[in-house]
Amino acid sequence: MNKRQFKPSTRTKMGETMKRVMDLNSDMGEGFGPWSIGEGADEAIMSQISSANIATGFHAGDPNIMQRMVSYAKQYGVGIGAHPGFRDLVGFGRRDIKASSSELLNDVIYQTGALREFAHWQGVRLQHVKLHGALYMRAAVDEEFSIALIKALQEIEPSLYLYCMEASVTYQVAKRMxxxxxxxxxxxxxxxxxxxxVFTRxxxxxxxxxxxxxxxRACTHGVVRTVEGEDIAIDFDSICIHSDTPGALALIKATKNALTSNGIKIASLSEVVPR
Known part of the structure; x- marks a missing residue:
């Protein structure tokens, strides 16, 4: 694998541009069979966000949950995204699995295709792809895998947005391609x-x-405080709060209220990042 360390881009000034419009996303449908996660608040969370990353069966989720999440997203006008992960139900997709780029890519395409068919069945379109957990972090430093993933998306459906961190190889590859x-x-x-x-399980x-x-603060000043105790510049188009974080619904509601109360609109992804 071709892995490289990535350093965030430098800026001459922090917080030059205040965000006026923002996507708000959450990872959804991460239960399995009779087991739920996120305090059973899937529909309530869906009503608060603008984009949903729906688990596609490998780290969490199953066909019944996927169908229900697509239905909720359609009901609330939320953008639908596939959220593929490592084949790791026991570890919730947060354990790194040693596999080749071609193996991982096949798993991603398999999972994405499943959710796209559920969306098509309900008369809506797949908006984006966001890798889950350890697979997301693998792509962030693995140029070979990121290139293969983006090349495949461009061949299958080039309009699909790909979510990633700005401080990632994935972002640099996507911009280059x-x-x-x-x-x-x-x-x-x-x-x-x-x-x-800081990746955590x-x-x-x-x-x-x-x-x-x-x-x-990140929206208005373009900075975030690190675990080392210093501010660094950060730029972004979407805010993610995970549905499996304890108290996720309260976190999402508080964040949404803070943004909208300060003149930052929560909007569809096409308004935030026009193609």
């Missing part, structure tokens, strides 16, 4: 000084006001 890309800010995750999130209870203030 001219593929529509969405940069994320993680409201419920910590950052390190490289501009990458479990997240504790977070304070809604703190999470909301952090997201608002």
């Amino acid at each position: 001219g593929h529509p890309v969405v940069r994320e800010f993680y409201g419920d995750r910590n950052y390190d000084k490289t501009g990458s999130i 479990q997240v504790g209870q977070l304070d809604p006001a703190t999470v909301a203030a952090r997201a608002l």
Whole structure:
């Protein structure tokens, strides 16, 4: 594998441009069979967001849940995205699996195709793809896999947005290959000084006001405080809060209220990142 370290882009000034419009996304449908995750608040969360990343069966989700999530998204006018992960139900897709780029790509296409058919069945379109957990982090540093993924998306459906961090190889490859890309800010995750999130398998209870203030500060000042205790510049098009974070609905509501109260509109992805 061709892996490289990525350093965030430098800016002469932090917070030069205040965000006026923002996508708000969450990972949805991450239960399995009779087991639910996210405190059973899927529909309530769906009513608050503008884009949904729907689990596609490998790390979580199943056909019945996928169908239900697509139905909720259609009901609330939410953009539908495939959320493929490693074949790892036990580890919730947060354990790295040693596999070739071609194997991983086949798994992603398989999962994306499944959700696209559920969307087609209900008369709606797939809007985007967002890798899950450890697979997302693998792509962030693996140029070979990122190139293969984006090349495949361009051949299958070139209009599909791809979500990633700005501080990632995936973002650089997407820009170089001219593929529509969405940069994320993680409201419920910590950052390190490289501009990458601090990957964790479990997240504790977070304070809604703190999470909301952090997201608002990123939107208005273009900075985030790292675990090393310093501010770094960050740019993004979408804010993610995971539905499996304890108290996710309260976090999402508080964040949305903080943004809209300060003149930042939550909008469809096509309005935030025009193709």
